[in-house]
Amino acid sequence: MDTVSFRNTDITGGFWKKKQEIIGNVSIYNILKRFTETGRFGAMDCKWKIGEPNEPHIFWDSDIAKWIESVSYIIEKEPHSELEKIIDDVADKMEKNRLENGYFNCCYIAKNPDKRWTDRTDHELYCAGHLIEAAAAYYRATGKRKLLDIMEKYTDYIYKVFVEDKSAEFVTPGHEEIELALVKLYDLTGKEKYLDLCRFFIDSRGVTDEREYNGVGHKYSQSHLPVREQTTAEGHSVRAAYLYSAMADLAKRINDKKLFSACETIFDDIINKKMYITGGIGSAARGEAFTVPYDLPNLTAYSESCAALALAWFAGRMTMLDCDSKYADTVERVLYNNGLSSVSLDGKSFFYVNPLEIRTELLERNTSQENTIENLPITQRREVFDCSCCPPNITRFIASVADFIYTVDENTVYVHQYINSETKTERFIIKQNTDYPNDGKIAVTVENAEIIALRIPYWCENFDIKLNGEKADYEIKKGYAYIELKSDKNEILLNIEITPRIVYPSRKVRDCIGRAAVQRGPVVYCAEGVDNDFSVISFKLSSEPCFKTEFSEQFGTYVITVNGTVPIAGEKLYSFEPEKRMEAKIKLIPYFAFANRGETDMEVYLLC
């Protein structure tokens, strides 16, 4: 089964068109501004000296790279000479400042070129990976080869250092990323060497070698076992999900069943035991990591933006190996929740960490000691971070969101996501006309396909399908409705009932015991203090909830009101009198829109 690249698809309206416009019109310019101010673009000159401001960081190349990749996806649809000029300038600087052997890292070259390949944790291969992705994207968008040539030469050098000479002081990257980039480079160039290098890094990981140890624990960088023997999601969640994505990529390219099986087992471990309802993963701030099953705290949720995006990428790749709706359901969970919560509604600012609960009264906790690590996430998005991996990750994610819509094989079109769009591949023409997720009606027209497979979302209670005006015959397999198409051109109308539903988390999730969330279609809701004149954490859903929905232009989807009770405040810390409650209605907004109206309490899970 093959992916259908976003390059084949135009998002022609609806929910995601607006999101892409904000990314293209606001976010990439604001990131450019902040990355310029903080010295990231300037650092490509490789001239920084001790004592100067804006000391380059080991991952700054990757920040620039992800911005280039984002812009490439945008200008592929609509050329933009000024943006191209910025990228060409970066390419010129890289060409000028790289080492003779092809090596480039603005931080190492400026600060300590002789230390290259000495520290596994120092992100050199991670940066190289992102630069490869950027180079491939920019070449595809513009046909310009300079950046691609730079990165091919650099990759050839990496191959020499790691595979041929084994002269680095480590075997595999401490932060995975280059593996999946190498597959992209292989797909673009057809050069087996790049797939071999990917395979070398994947096969070497977790194999006993003292150089594999990275000083902060094997599990942290998924080096605890050979990857085909790994069965659980472990360690730093972004590293992990980038690795798993590359494993899925490689499994497909070399038809490695054992590798696919490891991917599926790990994927199931994530979605059944370690994933927030928002699609967030890596619940522990310490190590930005996966932790034990069901350890999903709300207030201290880490749930890094990059990790959720990486989970979607991993899931999207798995769809190509096995068309089971658990994968595209997970993509959808990320898309409408943790993916979108990562960026402000105005596109200017970003969350690195995405909590599921904010209690403003706890923000000043434990201020009696200075200079301690914050143990509660920030409550408002920021325009740039010292470690600013998330902002340009979100822009490239949204700019290429159409990647998730379809896969195809010889005679079948698989529809994984419902997004208003027009798609042309060499073989098929497909259009979707829909206001999803605001409305559940999806009109699909498809030409030249013999079979269409429509994902029936996990949250769907009722749906019907019409084919060319008649009730369609379909067969459900692994969450997809398969319909045989008799005509060359077919009109399919999928109608999915979208109403607010209550989601009950497992009683094994400590923070959610006695609580439930509200979801409408794929969109998870939350309550914010700013909308409700009581403490939202104390609101208790009625046992006979009556939901009312109203469209919100501000949020681009519906807000929900539901009835329940709130406590009548007592003043005692400990009382022998049961709490008294009174009727109340709570307003819920989409989780992705939280924290857009100032600092206020927020709660995904309501007492029930």
Added chain:
Amino acid sequence: MDTVSFRNTDITGGFWKKKQEIIGNVSIYNILKRFTETGRFGAMDCKWKIGEPNEPHIFWDSDIAKWIESVSYIIEKEPHSELEKIIDDVADKMEKNRLENGYFNCCYIAKNPDKRWTDRTDHELYCAGHLIEAAAAYYRATGKRKLLDIMEKYTDYIYKVFVEDKSAEFVTPGHEEIELALVKLYDLTGKEKYLDLCRFFIDSRGVTDEREYNGVGHKYSQSHLPVREQTTAEGHSVRAAYLYSAMADLAKRINDKKLFSACETIFDDIINKKMYITGGIGSAARGEAFTVPYDLPNLTAYSESCAALALAWFAGRMTMLDCDSKYADTVERVLYNNGLSSVSLDGKSFFYVNPLEIRTELLERNTSQENTIENLPITQRREVFDCSCCPPNITRFIASVADFIYTVDENTVYVHQYINSETKTERFIIKQNTDYPNDGKIAVTVENAEIIALRIPYWCENFDIKLNGEKADYEIKKGYAYIELKSDKNEILLNIEITPRIVYPSRKVRDCIGRAAVQRGPVVYCAEGVDNDFSVISFKLSSEPCFKTEFSEQFGTYVITVNGTVPIAGEKLYSFEPEKRMEAKIKLIPYFAFANRGETDMEVYLLC
């Protein structure tokens, strides 16, 4: 109003007699053994050299001192030549190894005598304070002057350094303790100089002076404001409560109304906003500190043993300034809960941190990074800690528990705690015959008093009082029933109904929302996994709870069974089906007895 020292009281049977026997027969010997093994007693030789094992620590003197104080309280009631010999040996070593000016600190003398009084955080004055307490206690118990003379000379030297010469590099101790010790020394010797030194330290705290800053924040060591202007409990909770105790001591000795008022305001802040139901304080592990109001997490509760004991000492002192039952109620809360949970039932091992919830499935959380600070408390008591302040604090607390029973003034006996005992003061003879807290009948006989004031506990719904066989006339003032006594010798029978009651914490306490605890008399209960074949965190109390109680020899009080429901396990992480529940009964044991039967889940707060 005056305290009645434990020296005047014999605990003649009942609940506390058994606890004192365990302390006297087991705990002090086990602590002696562990303190010997770990080099603490040996360190008094002051001969440690770099490279040798058992490097002395800056607070080791205080460990030895609290052990001496505990033993002194025990041998005051029952002389013991072998224990005395150990203490005499310590005194000999101190006499031999102290500096000529009287200074003694086994760590500083062995490691860096020239650095004395250079680091405010380094516990020198704290150690001196505990040695003063020990010296006073040992002199009172045995009449032997050597240790007292050593500490008087040392204290005179401290007075010279801090008050006269101002030659130290700081003004007040980074860890309070010496202040309250100086009051004890003043009470024993009558020397005004010691009270003046106490007053100097208390009056200088928080007064602007760059030397007052201790490097980890002013609030951490209560130096953020002059003490009379402080209105909230802040910073390291043990430091804080030792300071507040000394402030109350000083307020009484010098009749300082403003100082008393600050004490009361801070006390109210603690008990109304910052105290666990168990009497624990200092909920934040970071800084071992007070945090914002209502920030009382159960799973990560710090609630250090020493802090709870210090709260009781603070409250006990406040009773002498204002006979309001909120003080003795708080003493009682500590006594039967966090105070006793600090030590194992067999007396051998100790908790430093006292959580209100244990989830064994979370103990392995986030092990993908090595060498990180534990963020969950240990689940089993230990015999010794590197920082082993708590064990000998618990022994001195229990050995002198009778200090909390009475205060007296010219014609009134105030009964604050109900403990089976016989007391003689110069003026009064009082006996209590009771099996409290297992039973609520307290027979008090009192001679020569004109008025008796009986505390009616905060948890009491129903009580009656008989005086010499007749229904007594009484007047309730600030939680005490005042009864005029007409005879020289009077028999009072106070009968307090003791039944299990449900306690509802404020909805402002995040971790307790939708939950409640069970208390029987002053004893808070908890559920342990070992007694219940379901996940105790998921048990929901019936809306019509039916309590059954049964006496447990093992715990020395009643266990409780109560009805409710538990979920029928579903396997899904997120489900659209509400949880199904089935009837169940949960067994509850006293909180003070948790973690005596191996590692298992524990929960104070039940869903309700």
